[in-house]
Amino acid sequence: MAQKRRDFIKISSLSAAGLIFGSQYLRSSVPEYAKQNLGALGPMSLHRTPTYCEVCFWKCAGWIYKNDEGKIQKIIGNDEDENCNGRLCPRGTGGVGMYYDEDRLKTPLIRVTGADGKQTFREANWDEALDVVAQKLQKIKEEHGPECTALFTHGSGGHYFGNLLKAFGSGNIAAPSYAQCRGPREVAFLATFGAGLDSPEPTDIRDTRCLVLIGSHLGENMHNGQVQEMSDAIDKGATIITVDPRFSTAASKSKFWLPIKPATDMALLLAWIHEIIYNEWYDKKYVEKHTSGFEQLKEHVKNFTPEWAHGITTIAPDVIRETAREMRNASPAVIIHPGRHVTWYGDDTQRLRAVAILNALLGSWGRRGGFYLPEKLEVPEFPHPPFPKPNKTWRDAMGGKYALADLALASGVCDATIPSPDLNCNIKGWIVNGTNLIMTLPDEKKTLEAIKNLDLLVVVDTMPMEITGYADVVLPECTYLERWDDIRVVHGRKPNIALRMPASDPLYDTKPAYWIAQKLAQKMGLGDYFNYEKFEDVLDWQLKQIGTSLDEMMRIGVKNYPRESGPLYFTEDDTPIEFGTNTGKIELYSTAIAAEGFDAMPVYTAHMTPPQGFYHLNYGRAPMHTFGRTSNNPNLTDLMDENTVWVNPKVAKEWGLKNEQPVYLENQDGIVSDFSIKVRITERIRFDSVYIVHGFGHANPKLSRAHGKGASDSQLISRVLLDPIMGGTGMRGNFVTFRMEKGSEAKS
Amino acid sequence: MRYAMAIDTKKCVGCSDCVVACQTENNVPIGYCRDWIVEVTDGTYPQLEIELRSERCNHCDNSPCVRCCPTGASHYEKGGIVTVTHNKCIGCGACIASCPYDARYSHPEGYVDKCTFCFHRIEKGLKPACVAVCPTKCMYFGDLEDPNSEVSLVLKKRKHKTLIPEAGTKPQVYYLI
Numbered sequence: 047m048a049q050k051r052r053d054f055i056k057i058s059s060l061s062a063a064g065l066i067f068g069s070q071y072l073r074s075s076v077p078e079y080a081k082q083n084l085g086a087l088g089p090m091s092l093h094r095t096p097t098y099c100e101v102c103f104w105k106c107a108g109w110i111y112k113n114d115e116g117k118i119q120k121i122i123g124n125d126e127d128e129n130c131n132g133r134l135c136p137r138g139t140g141g142v143g144m145y146y147d148e149d150r151l152k153t154p155l156i157r158v159t160g161a162d163g164k165q166t167f168r169e170a171n172w173d174e175a176l177d178v179v180a181q182k183l184q185k186i187k188e189e190h191g192p193e194c195t196a197l198f199t200h201g202s203g204g205h206y207f208g209n210l211l212k213a214f215g216s217g218n219i220a221a222p223s224y225a226q227c228r229g230p231r232e233v234a235f236l237a238t239f240g241a242g243l244d245s246p247e248p249t250d251i252r253d254t255r256c257l258v259l260i261g262s263h264l265g266e267n268m269h270n271g272q273v274q275e276m277s278d279a280i281d282k283g284a285t286i287i288t289v290d291p292r293f294s295t296a297a298s299k300s301k302f303w304l305p306i307k308p309a310t311d312m313a314l315l316l317a318w319i320h321e322i323i324y325n326e327w328y329d330k331k332y333v334e335k336h337t338s339g340f341e342q343l344k345e346h347v348k349n350f351t352p353e354w355a356h357g358i359t360t361i362a363p364d365v366i367r368e369t370a371r372e373m374r375n376a377s378p379a380v381i382i383h384p385g386r387h388v389t390w391y392g393d394d395t396q397r398l399r400a401v402a403i404l405n406a407l408l409g410s411w412g413r414r415g416g417f418y419l420p421e422k423l424e425v426p427e428f429p430h431p432p433f434p435k436p437n438k439t440w441r442d443a444m445g446g447k448y449a450l451a452d453l454a455l456a457s458g459v460c461d462a463t464i465p466s467p468d469l470n471c472n473i474k475g476w477i478v479n480g481t482n483l484i485m486t487l488p489d490e491k492k493t494l495e496a497i498k499n500l501d502l503l504v505v506v507d508t509m510p511m512e513i514t515g516y517a518d519v520v521l522p523e524c525t526y527l528e529r530w531d532d533i534r535v536v537h538g539r540k541p542n543i544a545l546r547m548p549a550s551d552p553l554y555d556t557k558p559a560y561w562i563a564q565k566l567a568q569k570m571g572l573g574d575y576f577n578y579e580k581f582e583d584v585l586d587w588q589l590k591q592i593g594t595s596l597d598e599m600m601r602i603g604v605k606n607y608p609r610e611s612g613p614l615y616f617t618e619d620d621t622p623i624e625f626g627t628n629t630g631k632i633e634l635y636s637t638a639i640a641a642e643g644f645d646a647m648p649v650y651t652a653h654m655t656p657p658q659g660f661y662h663l664n665y666g667r668a669p670m671h672t673f674g675r676t677s678n679n680p681n682l683t684d685l686m687d688e689n690t691v692w693v694n695p696k697v698a699k700e701w702g703l704k705n706e707q708p709v710y711l712e713n714q715d716g717i718v719s720d721f722s723i724k725v726r727i728t729e730r731i732r733f734d735s736v737y738i739v740h741g742f743g744h745a746n747p748k749l750s751r752a753h754g755k756g757a758s759d760s761q762l763i764s765r766v767l768l769d770p771i772m773g774g775t776g777m778r779g780n781f782v783t784f785r786m787e788k789g790s791e792a793k794s
Numbered sequence: 795m796r797y798a799m800a801i802d803t804k805k806c807v808g809c810s811d812c813v814v815a816c817q818t819e820n821n822v823p824i825g826y827c828r829d830w831i832v833e834v835t836d837g838t839y840p841q842l843e844i845e846l847r848s849e850r851c852n853h854c855d856n857s858p859c860v861r862c863c864p865t866g867a868s869h870y871e872k873g874g875i876v877t878v879t880h881n882k883c884i885g886c887g888a889c890i891a892s893c894p895y896d897a898r899y900s901h902p903e904g905y906v907d908k909c910t911f912c913f914h915r916i917e918k919g920l921k922p923a924c925v926a927v928c929p930t931k932c933m934y935f936g937d938l939e940d941p942n943s944e945v946s947l948v949l950k951k952r953k954h955k956t957l958i959p960e961a962g963t964k965p966q967v968y969y970l971i
Binding site: 119120121122123130132133134135136139140142265266268270273274276277278280281293295298299303305669670680681682684685686694728729730731732733 | 804805807808809810811813814815817818819821824825827835837838839840842843844846926927928929930931932
């Protein structure tokens with residue numbers, strides 16, 4: 047069904063009245079009590095409310111403190127919380143900025159087309175906005191079937207909207223955090239150990255003697271508990287080995303930094319496996335007892351010598367040997383860290399298999415200082431009728447591909463939205479909650495193509511992210527500081543839970559996601575699936591099933607439970623261990639991957655190198671930002687308000703670039719960044735690469751602090767290297783060059 | 795009593811949590827700060843070193859800012875903490891000019907502001923907000939005259955330095971190197 051082109055609408059119809067509270071607070075004088083130099087301001091005088099953070103997926107638990115005027119003042123970590131140990135990261139501490147951001151979405155908006163054909167947003171009340179959504183979803187159900195709807199989600203709202211879609215008859219529930227981020231490592235570790243990694247990863251960094259980071263920049267990604275434990279490991283004298291073409295913060299803390307040629311990590315991993323096997327440095331007892339396929343692996347890596355890898359990676363053979371020996375010396379208290387954003391070159395599941403195999407050979411899985419055995423508390427779901435089985439899902443549009451993907455692929459759902467003669471059902475309606483698909487999915491052109499083919503796009507967010515501009519209906523969610531939410535259940539060393547309760551009524555006309563999902567369900571005749579008066583009743587019911595109550599949790603915020611699954615590590619006796627793989631063993635040779643027709647053991651594939659005048663586009667994190675979602679946060683933009691492009695001094699000299707000089711980046715497909723980005727000349731980056739922090743270069747002017755600040759890496763990621771095993775979207779195959787002006791030709 | 799801080803450059807990752815925690819603790823307006831991060835990179839690729847430091851007022855024993863203050867607003871508090879009494883400050887800026895560490899700023903309300911070592915917290919037995927929040931636990935705070943305080947112990951154990959010692963201000967923020 048051909049649709050009229052969907053124009054991007056800037057969120058432009060907001061009333062001025064709503065602005066007063068936020069901006070007044072931000073620009074106003076300091077409260078009277080704080081004017082005293084050594085004033086009364088102290089945590090004891092402030093009221094506190096328990097919460098867990100929503101600025102990133104780590105979900106650290108904390109306390110929201112208010113000042114004497116009853117305004118939210120600060121957020122402090124909860125001492126009982128294993129994710130943060132009482133210390134939030136800068137984003138969690140700066141989470142107050144999400145609440146006070148005067149650019150927040152403030153009222154529901156409905157797309158309307160005027161007599162002149164111009165599309166605008168009209169402010170609406172909740173009832174009419176939800177009516178429009180419910181009616182359009184019903185229409186999609188009648189015309190195409192309920193399975194032609196999908197949810198894209200990141201964060202706490204996913205559960206409510208997920209349940210709404212399941213009740214409606216759709217199983218298309220996708221998070222970009224899988225196929226665009228950690229998916230390959232989940233599949234690789236499932237194939238090897240029969241268990242995925244999840245969040246937080248069960249890396250026993252605090253007790254490790256050797257931590258190996260491959261492109262993982264702990265300390266710049268503030269995965270709080272892990273950063274804390276890395277610091278403990280430094281104190282205890284652990285060896286850190288960092289593999290990165292960039293001198294990352296972690297590299298600067300490392301005994302060994304391997305400045306690898308980009309895209310050649312697999313060769314290094316295979317050479318390490320070779321060294322550990324042929325020097326008999328592996329944990330013989332562990333390998334014999336727990337693994338299968340050792341002889342095949344030994345034969346497979348026979349020729350992958352450090353000398354072979356040297357020619358590919360540029361890492362000297364003696365460095366490869368010495369680092370392998372360091373790992374052996376620490377074994378089993380060694381962690382070859384799986385990383386998190388691992389969708390790089392399309393052979394990512396295989397690369398992460400090599401990581402898993404290395405851990406298995408060194409016996410670190412299930413061992414102190416390696417990977418501990420996490421435990422999670424089961425919290426019963428609030429009673430609701432059984433969900434209907436969907437007639438079809440996104441998988442049916444994949445033609446049998448990606449069978450090993452254990453979660454839905456956001457990119458797969460996007461693909462299934464673009465009409466094709468091969469598909470007998472296209473997705474026609476999207477609900478998007480807490481994820482700015484324009485920036486989170488690679489290949490923006492394809493995302494926009496999919497959006498053009500939708501009958502309905504509903505965006506639920508707190509901020510006017512770019513995706514809101516393409517919506518038919520925008521539903522403003524209140525921030526995490528203003529709402530109840532599901533009980534946080536973490537799998538960690540101890541089972542534990544945390545409560546989030548509102549510290550303030552929602553500002554403006556905003557609502558919590560659970561409320562939005564419940565009201566939509568009621569309008570669609572699905573109210574039975576959300577059968578409660580108040581969300582507090584759901585929480586209290588659930589908490590009472592697990593031996594506590596809402597009252598108790600409001601006082602303590604976090605509750606830790608004793609372990610019931612047994613010790614934190616494998617016992618060293620002869621008890622056999624059954625792994626969740628086909629063979630019940632740790633599979634060095636993966637039968638599951640072989641059964642799908644792929645290499646049972648990882649192989650090295652040469653990846654493209656940049657053409658003359660182009661550089662690998664490497665991207666990553668800054669510790670004070672989470673993706674693009676914090677780039678307008680007043681507290682966090684105060685720390686960093688734009689990204690820069692890191693350029694090696696030799697490259698800068700060649701191009702005549704100066705520090706702070708604004709340049710445009712152009713990629714291999716001729717895509718030029720919307721905005722200029724300032725040059726940062728630094729020795730910290732390899733001559734064949736540039737580096738930018740992800741999440742900047744926002745195009746929506748309604749993000750007043752973020753708009754036009756820096757360049758968006760997402761925009762320049764138009765070449766996607768698909769992982770054939772699980773459908774991950776490899777994003778590191780893009781190259782950029784410099785343009786001095788937007789229209790100018792690149793220097794040849 | 796002599797309050798001092800020691801900051802471990804080997805553990806600091808430069809995340810700026812200390813900066814935002816200070817801002818929300820002390821109502822420092824957006825756009826201003828009492829502490830900040832410095833990154834120093836040395837060497838040529840791939841022979842490189844980075845030093846990361848969280849910097850703030852050094853609460854010097856010999857503070858030029860206290861000496862030059864015409865109204866006595868800048869003064870020493872218990873334990874050698876250098877503070878500014880806001881309602882005695884005329885905002886002349888002499889102290890800002892005199893500080894070799896650029897640790898003071900002019901508050902939009904017209905007075906000069908700076909780090910207080912979170913005096914209001916340490917009075918209650920709490921640590922300064924920056925120390926309490928630091929995810930890497932790279933900051934140590936306490937009384938140098940108490941040989942068993944964590945700051946005394948860590949300074950005994952580790953090699954350390956101060957910033958711009960040649961200015962003769964006797965700074966009391968130490969960097970573990």
